[in-house]
Amino acid sequence: MAFVNLQNVTYKYPLTKTPVLQNINLQVNEGEFVAVMGPNGAGKSTLCYALAGFVPHFFKGEISGSIEVDGKKSSESTLDEWVLNVGLAFQNPFNQISGAKYTVFEEIAFGLENIGVPREEMKDRVDEAMSLTGISDLADRSPYSLSGGQQQRVALTSILVMRPRLLVLDEPTSQMDPIGTREVFGVVRKMAEEGMTVVMVEHKVEWIAHFADRVIALKEGRVFLEGKPNDVLTSDLLVENGFGISRYTSAAREAKKQGLWKKDKLPVTLFEAAEGFKP
Amino acid sequence: MKISINDLRFTYPAGVEALRGISLEINPGEQVAIVGQNGAGKTTLVRHFNGLLRPSSGSVWVGDWDTSKYSVAKLASRVGYVFQNPDEQLFSRDVLTEVAFGPKNLGYKKNKVDELVGCALALTELNDKTETNPYDLSPTWRKMVALASIIAMDTPIVIFDEPTTGQDAVNIARIANVIAEIKKEGKTVITITHDIDFCAENFERVIALSNGEVLLDGEAHDVLGREEILAKTYVDPPQLTRLGKALGLKETVINQEEFLNALK
Numbered sequence: 001m002a003f004v005n006l007q008n009v010t011y012k013y014p015l016t017k018t019p020v021l022q023n024i025n026l027q028v029n030e031g032e033f034v035a036v037m038g039p040n041g042a043g044k045s046t047l048c049y050a051l052a053g054f055v056p057h058f059f060k061g062e063i064s065g066s067i068e069v070d071g072k073k074s075s076e077s078t079l080d081e082w083v084l085n086v087g088l089a090f091q092n093p094f095n096q097i098s099g100a101k102y103t104v105f106e107e108i109a110f111g112l113e114n115i116g117v118p119r120e121e122m123k124d125r126v127d128e129a130m131s132l133t134g135i136s137d138l139a140d141r142s143p144y145s146l147s148g149g150q151q152q153r154v155a156l157t158s159i160l161v162m163r164p165r166l167l168v169l170d171e172p173t174s175q176m177d178p179i180g181t182r183e184v185f186g187v188v189r190k191m192a193e194e195g196m197t198v199v200m201v202e203h204k205v206e207w208i209a210h211f212a213d214r215v216i217a218l219k220e221g222r223v224f225l226e227g228k229p230n231d232v233l234t235s236d237l238l239v240e241n242g243f244g245i246s247r248y249t250s251a252a253r254e255a256k257k258q259g260l261w262k263k264d265k266l267p268v269t270l271f272e273a274a275e276g277f278k279p
Numbered sequence: 280m281k282i283s284i285n286d287l288r289f290t291y292p293a294g295v296e297a298l299r300g301i302s303l304e305i306n307p308g309e310q311v312a313i314v315g316q317n318g319a320g321k322t323t324l325v326r327h328f329n330g331l332l333r334p335s336s337g338s339v340w341v342g343d344w345d346t347s348k349y350s351v352a353k354l355a356s357r358v359g360y361v362f363q364n365p366d367e368q369l370f371s372r373d374v375l376t377e378v379a380f381g382p383k384n385l386g387y388k389k390n391k392v393d394e395l396v397g398c399a400l401a402l403t404e405l406n407d408k409t410e411t412n413p414y415d416l417s418p419t420w421r422k423m424v425a426l427a428s429i430i431a432m433d434t435p436i437v438i439f440d441e442p443t444t445g446q447d448a449v450n451i452a453r454i455a456n457v458i459a460e461i462k463k464e465g466k467t468v469i470t471i472t473h474d475i476d477f478c479a480e481n482f483e484r485v486i487a488l489s490n491g492e493v494l495l496d497g498e499a500h501d502v503l504g505r506e507e508i509l510a511k512t513y514v515d516p517p518q519l520t521r522l523g524k525a526l527g528l529k530e531t532v533i534n535q536e537e538f539l540n541a542l543k
Binding site for chain 2: 038039040041091092094141142145146147148149150153171174175176177178179180181182203206239242243244245246247248250251254255258260270273274277278
């Protein structure tokens with residue numbers, strides 16, 4: 001039995017005319033790292049909200065089908081029960097930071113305070129989480145004095161510290177510098193190795209290919225493609241349907257036409273490209 | 280219109296020293312990308328160009344104006360600034376009013392306002408959304424409204440703060456097209472970006488900042504090929520530059536055309 005199990009999920013926000021998610025079936029195993037990609041408007045954030053229980057508990061609207069995490073149904077849980085198992089880092093950290101705390105350290109402790117974790121344990125967990133995401137030096141800064149990318153790391157850390165069994169990330173690196181992005185993917189991979197289940201919305205194809213176990217490509221509220229990263233990310237269908245692809249794939253596809261790429265499979269990562277282009 | 284920055288230093292009230300002595304000249308019509316680590320001072324630097332921040336010491340000149348002597352409202356006629364987060368920028372009840380707000384405030388005559396708004400809406404492909412409330416649009420289109428409302432001000436200098444963040448491939452191509460069009464008009468475009476491939480494909484000059492100082496500044500190939508120095512500010516070279524290096528190509532290549540030519 002999959003740890004995350006979505007069966008025929010269709011959902012419409014209260015004020016929209018057409019469903020944003022249409023008949024989504026998705027199973028994710030415990031400890032699996034699944035990346036979700038898709039053009040703007042594909043329903044990626046809504047899928048995150050559905051996994052995190054905000055859809056429909058917070059946003060209301062019409063939902064059908066079933067959403068299960070660890071054998072429990074979202075429809076039969078309250079949001080405050082649900083968030084003990086599932087953590088969501090928002091796409092825009094400005095929307096997530098509480099506004100009630102003066103320092104980064106306190107901001108990260110906020111969730112733990114709310115569930116009544118003892119003070120000493122709380123301190124240790126906050127320190128540990130900050131060192132994991134490389135923001136220990138920001139502990140005493142105000143969350144609002146940080147740059148966009150730094151705020152994004154704070155938002156991610158304040159979810160990781162809760163140790164959710166399902167970690168849902170909505171474009172967690174969108175404002176981060178390139179090497180910082182790679183580090184965050186590395187941290188997420190490590191969490192998955194330790195048994196956390198991860199669903200991460202991302203556009204950064206090269207790092208998805210490196211770190212994720214599986215890719216789901218969404219389009220117009222439906223699962224468009226699904227499979228191993230290299231298979232999905234080199235599909236001819238992506239470009240014509242508005243998905244981004246890696247420059248390695250694009251260059252190799254063009255090179256193939258000119259007889260400069262000889263392999264059947266196209267590359268997604270630097271390693272695959274360098275192997276294939278070597279004389 | 281030229282921008283001259285002379286030994287610019289800036290310390291935030293809480294004591295964080297964000298800029299530590301920056302000197303740069305940006306010439307009229309240049310296409311400049313600013314890259315660097317989160318917290319390197321990129322946004323702090325460009326917010327000095329339109330007066331949102333004032334130097335703690337040193338100076339910033341826009342044309343013949345010392346920015347410390349002019350109001351933000353006045354500087355808005357020379358420097359347009361598209362915020363990283365459109366939600367911090369948009370406030371009107373519909374797209375048309377939003378886009379017309381800037382040029383109206385700059386005192387253009389009605390005919391001119393209509394013309395500028397028309398061009399900006401066409402360029403950003405917003406013609407069919409003029410009556411919509413910006414907050415009823417998806418974040419993608421909200422970003423385009425933010426772009427349009429600055430472009431309509433027809434300033435000689437336009438700044439984009441992370442224009443491609445959270446955008447899909449189609450919209451990134453749209454934004455690249457907007458930048459190319461503004462360039463044709465001879466305007467200066469300054470863009471902060473973490474998207475190094477986008478940077479390589481659309482900008483001639485690249486400035487890498489690190490800890491409030493200029494780490495590298497030069498023609499895109501010269502800057503983007505220097506992997507070890509860029510790593511100091513958490514930037515990777517573009518994908519095809521890394522591939523070119525891995526294959527031992529002699530020249531630094533930064534885009535697909537150069538890469539394929541170098542292979543032959």
